Amino acid sequence: MVKGKQDCDVVIFCGGRGTRLSEKTREMPKPLIELGEYPILWHIMKIYSHHGNHRFVLALGYRGEMIVEYFLHRHPMQQNFTVDLSDPSLPAVPEPWTVSFIQTGLETKTATRLLRCREHITGNPFMATYGDGVADIDLRALLSRHRRLRQEHGVIGTITITRPYSKYGITSLKGDLVERFREKPLMNEYINVGFMVLEDGIYDYLSEDEDVMFEETLQRVAAEGLLGYYVHDGFWHAMDTYKDYEDLNRMWKEGPRWKIWRE
Numbered sequence: 001m002v003k004g005k006q007d008c009d010v011v012i013f014c015g016g017r018g019t020r021l022s023e024k025t026r027e028m029p030k031p032l033i034e035l036g037e038y039p040i041l042w043h044i045m046k047i048y049s050h051h052g053n054h055r056f057v058l059a060l061g062y063r064g065e066m067i068v069e070y071f072l073h074r075h076p077m078q079q080n081f082t083v084d085l086s087d088p089s090l091p092a093v094p095e096p097w098t099v100s101f102i103q104t105g106l107e108t109k110t111a112t113r114l115l116r117c118r119e120h121i122t123g124n125p126f127m128a129t130y131g132d133g134v135a136d137i138d139l140r141a142l143l144s145r146h147r148r149l150r151q152e153h154g155v156i157g158t159i160t161i162t163r164p165y166s167k168y169g170i171t172s173l174k175g176d177l178v179e180r181f182r183e184k185p186l187m188n189e190y191i192n193v194g195f196m197v198l199e200d201g202i203y204d205y206l207s208e209d210e211d212v213m214f215e216e217t218l219q220r221v222a223a224e225g226l227l228g229y230y231v232h233d234g235f236w237h238a239m240d241t242y243k244d245y246e247d248l249n250r251m252w253k254e255g256p257r258w259k260i261w262r263e
Helices: 019-025 040-050 064-072 110-116 140-151 198-203 214-223 242-255
Strands: 011-012 057-059 081-084 097-104 126-130 134-136 156-160 170-174 177-182 195-196 227-231 236-238
Touching: 011 040, 011 110, 019 242, 040 057, 040 134, 057 064, 057 110, 064 097, 110 214, 140 156, 140 195, 140 227, 156 214, 198 214, 214 227, 236 242
Parallel strands: 011 057, 011 126, 057 097, 156 227
Antiparallel strands: 081 097, 126 195, 134 236, 156 195, 170 177
C-alpha cells in the first residue's frame, strides 16, 4: 500500500444490467465479469485499497445475490449487511476490507442507489465509482484536489475526467481526395470516468421521488458551480462491450497498467 492513509468509504455502483455486454451479463452481473481469474469488481477494489481505502459499500441490483455469494462462498443473502473480509475465519482469501452489501433495487437508477446507501456511509467526504472501469489513477492526488476545491470554491463533488481515444479511425480529406488516415486518435473533449469524491451535501440533490441517473444529479450540481474536476492523463478503460472484455483480458495477460498494487 502507498504511504499516506486515506480511509474513505467507497461506494461502487453494482446494480446495472450491462445490456451492451449481454454475452456475459445474461449469466452474471457486470461487476463479476472476469479479468483474468478475478472479477472486474475485485480489480476496482484493489485500486482503492492500494491507496488506503478499505471500507466499501456495494450498491447492488441486478443479480446482486451473486456478488454476495462471490465474497462469502455461501447461499445468497437478500438483506443489507456488512462483513469484515479480513476475518481469517471466512473461507475467502483475506483482504483488509469491510464490505457493506446494500440491496438498492432491481431497476433503480444510480442516483437513487446512492441515496439508499446513505446510512451505510460513515465518513465525509466519501468516494464513489462505477463497477466496470479500471485506471492507474492517483487517488491521493484526486482527494487532495477535491479538498482544495472544497476550500476555495465550496464544491460538494469532484469527478475524474480524461480524454478518450476515438473508437474509430479518422479520415482527413483534401478536396476530392483522401489526404490521410488517423487510427483512433485522442479526442479533444473530456469525459467523466467515475472515481468521484463527494461531500454529504450531495444528498440535498437526491430524492426517492425522482429516480434518475447520477449524471443528471451532477448536471444540477455543476449548474450551481459546485462540481470540480480532476484530470487523469494516465490509463483508463471501461468494460462496455465484448470487445472491451477481450481487450482488458489481453492487457491483463500482457501487463495491465491498472495493476498498481503489489501481491
